[in-house]
Amino acid sequence: MKVLVTGGSGFIGSHVVDQLVDAGHKPVIYDRLPSPFRDDIQTQLGELSDLTGLQLAMNGCDAVMHLAAAADVNEVAKMPVESEAANARGTLNVLEAARGAGVKRVVYASTIWVYTGESGERVDEESNLGMPNHLYTASKLAGEMYCRSYNELYELEFTVLRFGIPYGPRARPAAVVPAFVGKAMAGEALTVAGAGDQSRRFVYVEDLASGCVKALDPAAANRTYNLVSDSSVTILEIAELVQELVAPTGIKYTEQRTADYVGVEVSGARAEEELGWTAETPFAEGVSRYVQWRREDEAAAPVPMQPAAKAARGLSAALTRLRGSVAVPFIYTAASLAMLAAYVVAVDSLGLPNAQVGTLAVTMIASLAVFLLIELMWHNPKTRSASAVSSALVTALFIFAVMTPWGHQLFHLATPGRSLFVLTITGVALVIALASAGVALARRRGLIEDAAAARLNA
Ligand SMILES: NC(=O)c1ccc[n+]([C@@H]2O[C@H](COP(=O)([O-])OP(=O)(O)OC[C@H]3O[C@@H](n4cnc5c(N)ncnc54)[C@H](O)[C@@H]3O)[C@@H](O)[C@H]2O)c1
Structure with missing residues (x-):
């Protein structure tokens, strides 16, 4: 299958590209930035606001994996208008371009943050969703709604994937696992708020990417799946694991943040039943792989970019800006x-x-x-x-x-x-x-x- 991966240069998208290749598919990247991880994949540089660019990139594609987004909640809070344009209207453009290009399926990367139940409540794909609190969630939910509308109006197939909290190689440094690992590697103590009993449903990024590939299955047409692991991990457990894997730099307890949200219990049973997908990598194993990747990444001496490559990169970025x-x-x-x-x-x-x-x-x-x-x-x-x-x-x-x-x-x-x-x-x-x-x-x-x-x- 030829599959366009929007956001294919990013953290999760780059793993999706790798696994599509491994599964014998032909991925094409659509991103505003070139991939820092692969230079052997056809890449179309462009913005989600460029409907024509998206449609051209989708020509001949059987499916689209739509992952490009303002994915960092802090970035969304800082730039609400730009983030909404990328997440909500960007998704609308992807759907519209897919319709125009005759693409069969759009697989949409959503998040388990769309569940707004009480802390500890068990939820699944059929649970009612409340009104979102954060603009990030609101804009991602808008994308889910557009997927449904396009199916209703134009019979464009969708698959919505609500990702748990991903971690693993290539993760953003600000996320909790990379931040703890970074501190421990620097010999600093890890800071935990309160007793550190806030739990999260983490999912190893390569497992998540394999779930994305499975979502191309005919059975996943017009279905929504939670891609989560079956156990929650507390912040204290992460800190202790990182101490064990990296260095015993100590844990510093700070005051509990008021009403720290423990999170709902999200079920991944449907993905297992219908797609045969489970998050296979145990948390300790995933963090250990991340630590290994981080060490290798930091050990690799930064190769200074050749002047010609630098000029080509600058030119391509300038052309992308110019197109918009x-x-x-x-x-x-x-x-x-x-x-x-x-x-x-x-x-x-x-x-x-x-x-x-x-x-x-x-x-x-x-x-x-x-x-x-x-x-x-x-x-x-x-x-x-x-x-x-x-x-x-x-x-x-x-x-x-x-x-x-x-x-x-x-x-x-x-x-x-x-x-x-x-x-x-x-x-x-x-x-x-x-x-x-x-x-x-x-x-x-x-x-x-x-x-x-x-x-x-x-
Ligand atoms: N990382 C998480 O914690 C998390 C959790 C749940 C869901 N998700 C969803 O998964 C998807 C991928 O997230 P990620 O963590 O890999 O993010 P990322 O920031 O690592 O990657 C996003 C990619 O999209 C590109 N992009 C962003 N805005 C664009 C635009 N307007 N036009 C073209 N390209 C654009 C970026 O250049 C980047 O390569 C997102 O849709 C996100 O909402 C992420």
Whole structure:
């Protein structure tokens, strides 16, 4: 299967890419950053806000694993607007692009934080979800809802995976396991709030990635699964384990934070029953693998980047930023306008007979009309049939005028010769370039409704 992995350069996504390769699938990465872990995987750099870029990247894909997101709750709290755009609207764009590209399934990375029950309460995929407290959870839940809506409206298959708290190689340094390991490696004591009895459902990242691959199974169509381990670990247990595995640097107890949330008990039974998936790696084993990876990672001397590689990376980041900017359609529009003006001046200087000028004009105007009708009306189901009928009429008139002897006589056109044919094709190409650049500019500036919004409004 060819699978697009959004966020494939990140912590969990990179493991998903590895396991897709191991399972014989062909992953393609879509991310705003190149993967620091693999350079042998086809990668499309881009933003989740770029609907066209997403759709192009999905061409020929059977499924999409959508993991790109603002995944760090602190980052979300600092940048609420950008985070909502990535998590909620970014997911909407992924679904819309998948619909446009004819992708069968979108597998969506959600979180067990969507469960808002009482501390210690047992929950599963059928449990009612309350109103989320954090913007991160709200935006991830919005993504889940969009998956369902797209299935309901357009029959796009989804699989929602609610991840437990992942740990393992490549994890963000701020998470609890990396933070404890980092401190112990630096010879510092580990800080635990209160008695350290707050428990969490951790899941080893490679187990999580194998769950993502299993979610491509036909049985997982339109299902939601919790990917969690079957036991909870307390903060104190983690601290003690890290002391044992890294160094006995001591544990410092600080005051209990008020009302520290113990968390609900999330069941992973459905994933086991339907997908045959369980989190196999025992916590101690997973932390030990993480410590080993961390030691190897830190021991590997940082290789200074070659100037050429540095320049290529800078250029690719600059191009990605440029693609999202309003300047690009503006530059295309100005350039197409300049080329069309040069073309008109050149044709004028040739001193063509009236019949040939008329032929050029009719061809260009008709092509422009067909292009605009299709471009502006086709995406909206309300105007789609009008667009089809008008396009067909304009095309029929065009064929009649340009291709038939009667049309030539009626419209006083020239009989097409080789040079007229070349001039006509050039003119049509320039007119369509100008029109498409103009439409892109108008869309970017919000003057024309975006196709995705138009489809939703329909
Ligand atoms: N890490 C966790 O604790 C956790 C827990 C539950 C669920 N999840 C979910 O799992 C998924 C992956 O999380 P992770 O921990 O690997 O995160 P990560 O930050 O390591 O990776 C996210 C990747 O997405 C990319 N990205 C972010 N915003 C983007 C945008 N607007 N356009 C294009 N690319 C963008 C980043 O460059 C990065 O490579 C996320 O959807 C997250 O919500 C994570």
